[in-house]
Structure formats: C-alpha cells, structure tokens
Amino acid sequence: MQSNAALEYDYTIAKLYTYTAILFGFIGMLIGTLIASQLAFPELNYLFGEYGTFSRLRPLHTNVVIYGFTVSGIFATFYYLSQRVLKVSMAESKIAMTAGKIQFVLYVIAATGMVISELMGYTQSKEYAQMEWPLDLLIVVIWVLWGVIMFALIGIRREKALYISMWYFIATFLGVAMLYLFNNMAVPTYFTSGGLGSIMHSVSMYSGTNDALVQWWWGHNAVAFVFTVPIVGMIYYFLPKESGQSVYSYKLSLLSFWGLMFVYLWAGSHHLLYSTVPDWMQTMGSVFSVVLILPSWGSAINMLLTMKGEWNQLTDNPLIKFMVLASTFYMLSTLEGPIQAIKSVNAIAHFTDWIPGHVHDGVLGWVAFMIMSGLFHMAPRMFKREIYSKKLIEAQFWIQTTAVVLYFTSMWIAGITQGMMWRAVDEYGNLMYSFIDTVTVLHPYYAIRALSGVLFVTGFVMFAYNMIKTMTSAKELTEEPQFRTPMA
Amino acid sequence: MGIRELQGYATFFMTIVFVVILYGYIVYLYRSEKKGEKDYEKLGNIALDDEITSTPINSSNSILDEKKGEK
Ligand code: HEM
Numbered sequence: 438m439q440s441n442a443a444l445e446y447d448y449t450i451a452k453l454y455t456y457t458a459i460l461f462g463f464i465g466m467l468i469g470t471l472i473a474s475q476l477a478f479p480e481l482n483y484l485f486g487e488y489g490t491f492s493r494l495r496p497l498h499t500n501v502v503i504y505g506f507t508v509s510g511i512f513a514t515f516y517y518l519s520q521r522v523l524k525v526s527m528a529e530s531k532i533a534m535t536a537g538k539i540q541f542v543l544y545v546i547a548a549t550g551m552v553i554s555e556l557m558g559y560t561q562s563k564e565y566a567q568m569e570w571p572l573d574l575l576i577v578v579i580w581v582l583w584g585v586i587m588f589a590l591i592g593i594r595r596e597k598a599l600y601i602s603m604w605y606f607i608a609t610f611l612g613v614a615m616l617y618l619f620n621n622m623a624v625p626t627y628f629t630s631g632g633l634g635s636i637m638h639s640v641s642m643y644s645g646t647n648d649a650l651v652q653w654w655w656g657h658n659a660v661a662f663v664f665t666v667p668i669v670g671m672i673y674y675f676l677p678k679e680s681g682q683s684v685y686s687y688k689l690s691l692l693s694f695w696g697l698m699f700v701y702l703w704a705g706s707h708h709l710l711y712s713t714v715p716d717w718m719q720t721m722g723s724v725f726s727v728v729l730i731l732p733s734w735g736s737a738i739n740m741l742l743t744m745k746g747e748w749n750q751l752t753d754n755p756l757i758k759f760m761v762l763a764s765t766f767y768m769l770s771t772l773e774g775p776i777q778a779i780k781s782v783n784a785i786a787h788f789t790d791w792i793p794g795h796v797h798d799g800v801l802g803w804v805a806f807m808i809m810s811g812l813f814h815m816a817p818r819m820f821k822r823e824i825y826s827k828k829l830i831e832a833q834f835w836i837q838t839t840a841v842v843l844y845f846t847s848m849w850i851a852g853i854t855q856g857m858m859w860r861a862v863d864e865y866g867n868l869m870y871s872f873i874d875t876v877t878v879l880h881p882y883y884a885i886r887a888l889s890g891v892l893f894v895t896g897f898v899m900f901a902y903n904m905i906k907t908m909t910s911a912k913e914l915t916e917e918p919q920f921r922t923p924m925a
Numbered sequence: 926m927g928i929r930e931l932q933g934y935a936t937f938f939m940t941i942v943f944v945v946i947l948y949g950y951i952v953y954l955y956r957s958e959k960k961g962e963k964d965y966e967k968l969g970n971i972a973l974d975d976e977i978t979s980t981p982i983n984s985s986n987s988i989l990d991e992k993k994g995e996k
Binding site: 446521524673674686691692 | 932943947950951954955958965966968969970971972973975976977978979981982983
C-alpha cells in the first residue's frame, strides 16, 4: 500500500462508549433527581423497598454518573480525538484495536456489576470507592488496557509533538492508576476475623486518620483526575476545532498543565479540616486549594481568549454556547472550591448543602456540558450525518442552564442557612435550633433542587433523542465538516 | 531546633525553590521561542489540521511511513 488514500480514522470504540455515556448519563441523572426529591419529600424513600432508599441510591448516583457517564465520556472522546491529534488510525494498530474491544466488554461487565452490587448493598463505604474488591480488580484490568492502547497509539504516531489534550489524558491515566491502587488496598473481613466475616465485604488496610487521609487523597483526586483533567483535555481540542481558532496561547496551556499537576495532588486534605488530621496538613490542604485557582483559571481564560474576535459564534453556534458556558462554570467552581477550603469559611460550609451545590455547578455546568458538546461535535464525524436538530440543542441549552442555576443558588442559600443555624447559640451558649428546625426551613430549597433535577434530566433526554436521531435518520453528509458542526 | 521551626524553614525554602522552577519554566518557554529552537504556538494547529492525510505540524515520527513504504 503506497498511498494513505484508503486510510481512515476508526471510530468503532468511540461509538461504543458514546452509547454507554448516553445510557449511564440518563440513569445516573434520573437517580440524582429521585434522591433530590427524596430529600424534599421523604415518602419517596419507600417506592422500591430497601432498594429505593436514599442510602442505597446516593452512592449509586455518584458511581453511575462518575464511572458510568463521565468515564464513558472520557473514553469516547479519547478514542476519537487521540487518533486525530496523533494522526494515526486505531485500525493501524492491531493491539490497540483488540485491547479496545476487550476493554469495552470488561467495562460493560464492571459497570453492570457496580449497579447491581451497590443496589444490593455491597459497599466498601468509602466515598467514590464504594465498589467491592472483585470489581476493583476488574477496573485495574480495564485501566491497564487503556494504558496499553494509549501508548500503542503514541508509539506509532505521525504527529511527533503530543498535543496538549494528550498530556491531560496521560495525566488522567497515571493519576487515577496511582491513587486508585493506594486507596483500594483492602482485606475481606473473612480473613481478618478468622472466618467469621464475609468474603464479599472488605475493610481498608489503613486505619483511623491514615485511612481518612488516603481516602481523601483519592477522593479529591477523583474530582481532579476524572472531573477536571480529562475534561480540560476535551475542551482544549473541541473548542478550537469547533470554532476554527487555535488555542490562544499554547505556552499558557503548558504552564497551566504543569501547575495543575503539581498543585492538585495536595489539595485533598481540605476535606478533613477540623478533623484528627495534623494541623499542618490541614493548612497545607487549604493553601494548595487556594493556589489551585491559578492553573485552573489559566486554562479557562485561555479558552475564553481562544474565542477572541469570534464572539459572534457564541450567538449562532449552540455548541460554542455549551463550551463557553462550560469554561465559565469551570471558573466559578474553581473559585468557589478554594473559598470553601479556607478554614474559617469551611467551619460554616462543611457538612452543609453548600457542598453538593458546589459539586454540581462543576459537574453539571462543566463536566456534563463539555461531554455533551464533545459528543455532539463527534456525532456527524462518526456517523456521517448532520445533527438532527439545532432548535432542540438550543432549547436543551436554556433548560439545562436554568437547571444548573436553580441547583446551585438553592444550595447556596440552603447551605449557608444551615451552617448558620447549626452554630447559632443564645446568650447562655445553648444551641438555638434543633436539627429538625433546619430541615423545616430548608424544605423549599430542596424542592427547588428537585425541580432543577427534573429540568436537567429533561434536557438530557433531548440530548439523547437528538443523538439517536443523528445516528439513525438525519441527513447524510458527503464530506467531513472541517470546523463547525453541521446541524439542521 | 523544634519541629515547628524546621517546618518553617522547610516551607520558606520550598516556596522559593518552586517559585524559581515556575519562573524558570516560563523563561525557558519564551527564550527557546526567541532563539528559534521551538515554536510552541504552531502546535495549536494540531487540533485544527487533524486529517489523517494532512502533513504533521511537527516533523513526523516516520517509523510508520517507512514501514508502509517497504510493503
Ligand atoms: C439531574 C442532575 C442531578 C441531580 C438532580 C443530582 C442530585 C444529587 C443529590 C441530591 C446528591 C446528594 C446530595 C446530598 O447528599 O445532600 C448528589 C450528590 C452528588 N452528585 Fe449529583 N445530581 C445530578 C447530576 C450529577 C452529575 C451529572 C454528576 C457528575 C458528573 C453528579 C455528581 C455528584 C457527586 C460527586 C455527588 C456527591 C457530592 C458530595 O458528596 O458532596 N451529579 N447529586
């Protein structure tokens, strides 16, 4: 074969993960809306016996949206864009292709196992690390396969320089690998109790404060290396490509990358302020959290400046709307997080609804927006059809933006009210309110959050419908669009 | 010297070291462009010009092409 004429990018694996991202996104957000409604209307806890209680469903929500939706989105966009920025097709590497297929099958098994086992109540009881050890082992295999594919493609690349997005994906791979292993060191209680315990229930190999530290070293870096780093990798590719404008400053992107890598790893102890963790370590967590604003805003501002002179695209391309708003929400949550990490603010914010409020302006406005717009950008290139409906994307954008705003504003008010009420004392130093007083006051805000969930899921259904129609019945394209995604 | 004092010195010197590394990196980025050794900004085009058939932005890693040629 002399010419490359027949050579094409191979999107088989990217398509598979696109399907799972849509499926898990829907399930995860539906559960999110249910648990949000349960907090407002507790009777909803009794819909499905033990399987429908808040305590079963909350970890299921976080796991499905993180490991189902977000990780699928990461894999889908990775298998799409890594080929393109490396200028090499997956079809050129037998290893990558085979490993990719095996990885997807294992992923579906692991994700199904996760949903079933957590519904049944199997859990390690560590946040974002609830899965029991058999699933942990499977995940290690899935992750190693990802590494094999990544480096197989990098090994045969035509583009010698690794585009900045690739750096972020490599960091995702390494960061998660290291921390996942450390945090999931656990022994089944069967072995620690001389046969009394269970083979299916394990306990951490660390104890007490050490366990908490390792847990939040991982926990915060699940935020860093699943919700931030790969999503930054996505926006560095999709926004320039969709707008036809190259990154405003490539040097700034490199600087932000190394800044983020260095600082992010040490912010986790801000989850343990006022706990038994050594004081200097708590302070370190606060300080690193505040410094984190710089590399985060470095990337976000770089993205906004990439649109310089092209702001008209914001009004006529809904995908640009999604991405620009995503980087704006990224700025909001990376300013809000450091504020919450300051000790005196944390004294009010910790354990209150302000925390899930902060989480969701990031995950809804930044993570979900970026994944959906990335998949929208990819769809016409993968399925060779234009996007089914532009009107539907526009409507989805406004509905979901309203949802995000309702979510975080209601939780700001709820959280700060809660924090103030918990610590309010009368002139003799007695607590002024009992717990139920706060619940009564917060009820309307919980109802608003439930409504915001309904709106966000509605938008997600519109996204799913638009994607499915695009795959199956939209107008066929004769040529691959260069920049702007074509839509009817 | 108590642990507190030690921590104080360690923090002070580490801060200086990291600031030097950070600024050193910035200077390195700009200087290597000025000297013409590197052109970072053109790498931004990797995302825009990403057809499999288009010429790589940075000189190619030719192993694959050579293999192709042999066949
Ligand atoms: C329809 C959209 C969603 C709704 C209504 C929703 C609702 C909720 C609720 C009610 C909680 C529990 C808060 C508490 O315990 O007080 C929660 C937690 C959480 N959700 Fe969502 N969620 C949604 C989408 C998402 C998405 C898309 C992601 C990630 C991609 C996500 C990530 C999380 C995380 C990480 C937590 C744990 C927060 C913490 O521990 O502080 N959620 N969500």
